[in-house]
Amino acid sequence: MKNFFLLVTFIVSSFSQAQVHDKKWASIVDSKEGPWFASDEAKNIAENVLLYQRNIGGWPKNIQMQLPLSEASKQQLLSQKNATDDLTIDNGATTQEMLFLSKMYRQTKDKRYEKAFLDGLNYILAAQYDNGGWPQFYPLKKGYYTHITFNDDAITNILAILKELKNNTNYFSITPSKSKLNEITTAYNKAIECILKTQYKQNGTLTAWCAQHDELTLEPAKARAYELPSLSGKESAKIVLTLMAIENPSPEIIFAVNSAVAWFEKTKITNLKIVDQTNSSGKVMDRKVVVSENEPPIWARFMELDTNEPFFCDRDGIKKKTLAEIGEERRNGYAWYTNEPKEVLKKYPAWLKKIGPNANTKANYVVVDASGKGDFTSIQEAINAAPAFPDQAVTIAIKKGTYYEKVKVHAWNTKITMIGESKENTIITFDDHFKKMNVGRNSTFHTYTLLVEGNDFVAENLTIANSAGEVGQAVALNVNANRVRIQNCNLLGNQDTLYTSGEGTKNYFKDCYIEGTTDFIFGDATVLFENCTLHSKKDSFITAASTPKDTEFGYVFINCKLTAEKNIKKVYLGRPWRSYAKTVFITCHMEDHILPVGWHNWSKPEAEQTCFYAEFQCSGPGFQPQKRVSWSKQLDVNEIQKYTKETILSDNHKNWYQKN
Incomplete structure (x- = not known):
């Protein structure tokens, strides 16, 4: 026993x-x-x-x-x-x-x-x-x-x-x-x-993620020969679920989730079925994709970065449009389709409900959609509904569309962040101009399409335009506030496109396209322009600074491109709207529309003694330092040391100019 x-x-x-x-x-x-x-x-x-x-x-x-x-x-x-x-x-x-x-x-x-x-x-x-x-x-x-x-x-x-x-x-x-x-x-x-x-931006619109991203550029990257840069229907699902699991998500997280969910909805496939033939041990011997109506949604593992079109690869790395076009080994031995995003779509309504009652989140994140699918149909309505002097940033996500309205961010609307779905397709435009306003000699300042008076304002992925045409002064963007960051935006107009004002205020423009005719960047604020394109539409002047006396910096352009319309050949870098104007171009590329003399005194010889116009190691046919006016300056390696982002934009609010 x-x-x-x-x-x-x-x-x-x-x-x-x-x-x-x-x-x-x-x-x-x-x-x-x-x-x-x-x-x-x-x-x-x-x-x-x-x-x-x-x-x-x-x-x-x-x-x-x-x-x-x-x-x-x-x-x-x-x-x-x-x-x-x-x-x-x-x-x-x-x-x-x-x-x-x-x-x-x-x-x-x-x-x-x-x-x-x-x-x-x-x-x-x-x-x-x-x-x-x-x-x-x-x-x-x-x-x-x-x-x-x-x-x-x-x-x-x-x-x-x-x-x-x-x-x-x-x-x-x-x-x-x-x-x-x-x-x-x-x-x-x-x-x-x-x-x-x-999170990948497709024509300015947030979508999903690649299975791997370059560790330096953060762009989608290639792995194995058949794993090309793409948008991933599989890996993106767990990423979104991770974001949805965060308690008290920031407006940026909410925006990322909403954008990814919209992409999942856009890219889901409901008319295909994967059919596997297996042997007795369960190994897939043949895999086919067949058309079948009203199937549960699936997603491709790899989609084109710009079109979302699914693609498939063999070990030769050559893209094919269908699974049937690749060899048996990869066709049967790799997961080319996934249903994992269904869990995101399943949990999304409950997630929306969970964050919806949160007054702080709701008050600080709203969607403007001209089609009526957002919280507001107009940008001004969203601004007017925002809390005054909020503790946290108020994010206004603006869906693509053309918003024909005159927008004002009031002084009490601090910490407003306006994020467009796409700078090419999210357009704020109006057509006021000097003669139309007819309110006296200062009519220019009333012509804005967008006026910013609230401090700590941010705009991204927008086109801000004055569509009045060549009818005189017509401002697209009027910034009269401190710590304003404008990034990846188009500023379109003619004369006086961009006005930056407010003695002692500091603004930062990055990766923007700014076009105009005469004095299309003007004002008295301290402003750093980095990696921007300044496009002249006629023979005239780019800048007209009115920097206050004893202000260390005025307009500073770093790594910018100066371009022009065809046949434009007589453009000045700037002229002094006020006698102590300061404007500096650093490592900028200048096309041949820039006049050799570079600068103009606005028929005020006395301004030659008081204004400060300088350049440092610029390039291109428009950069002719030996021919510049004698009262301008070429900075040396010691003088350039102070022209850092931190020095120019220093403020009690540390690093306000950094993207959060």
């Missing part, structure tokens, strides 16, 4: 072990926490996990940790402890092992599991780029492995761990030190910022 019970015990134990060994490692890791994680079987697997971990904390990928190891294999793993060439976050590596160790520690309190978990955490934190992303392998491995890797949910898996730890949810049995928790919070926030920055 005793032998019988021993035999039964042996059979039950063997059967249990076989059950576990037949499972995939990922399935074992995802097993519900409980007593099994204190069993001898679990402890044996944990010993393997500890053996596979390298000294710097990471694990290699595609290891079935539950499989028994021979003594020779164990010795080999011990000899590889200092190796670092194959450590990764790909295919669940490192994150899966950490989750398993946490479950083991909760049941056993074995300090070795706690240490291994924390070493894995340190590995993850060390691997993060300064921009918030993670490479596929760390230490860095040459090739596409250095790209920021959303592929197979690598980064979202990391964020799931960091989120639970920073929020102290007790999901993990191991609690890092307070200082480590601060590192975790910083890493998490940086990663969310990276996600927001890598």
